């Protein structure tokens with residue numbers, strides 16, 4: 001049996017955050033994929049694992065799975081501290097978490113499949129308006145991130161300093177969603193674009209990207 005199991009979906013931002021953390025920390029995991037568009041998350045056997053019917057869920061050791069990507073990142077950091085993905089100094093740690101939360105807690109929840117489904121099926125919002133909604137909320141966060149990164153003295157090769165942190169683990173999946181969902185152009189966001197490029201030079205970010213997942217569509 002694998003030491004840990006990650007329930008994941010290729011295009012899921014939240015799953016991608018955890019895949020990067022595992023890779024940076026050199027932790028292997030068996031990846032079990034769910035097709036969120038087909039509704040695999042609502043199957044009773046999965047709901048028994050994660051009553052929220054979402055990915056990721058991580059099983060490591062005993063007990064029910066861990067859920068919520070940011071909680072999983074914190075857990076991995078405490079349980080497997082090397083290499084650290086949070087800086088040592090208090091302000092820098094708060095800044096890392098704030099940057100991560102702009103993408104993961106403010107933009108991402110507005111565009112997950114269950115929200116898109118509710119807007120389309122229950123409120124009758126058509127495809128063009130739905131696309132506008134997705135783009136609006138992702139771009140709001142992208143703009144905010146660019147402003148925060150451009151002004152902060154802690155910004156380095158990566159979002160905070162010269163090593164990847166949780167902030168980058170949230171930034172890169174955020175950009176991946178924006179690129180997959182509406183072909184986002186990063187040119188208007190030079191600081192964010194530079195940091196994104198620096199992250200993608202690292203195998204832990206590149207090899208765990210959506211297109212390299214076992215459930216990604218071919219071609």
Ligand SMILES: N[C@@H](CCC(=O)N[C@@H](CS)C(=O)NCC(=O)O)C(=O)O
Nearest residue numbers: 012013014054055068069112113114
């Ligand atoms: N805040 C959660 C978000 C989890 C979440 O909503 N994941 C999405 C994929 S990125 C999902 O599984 N959605 C299922 C659905 O919306 O039906 C986290 O960070 O783990």
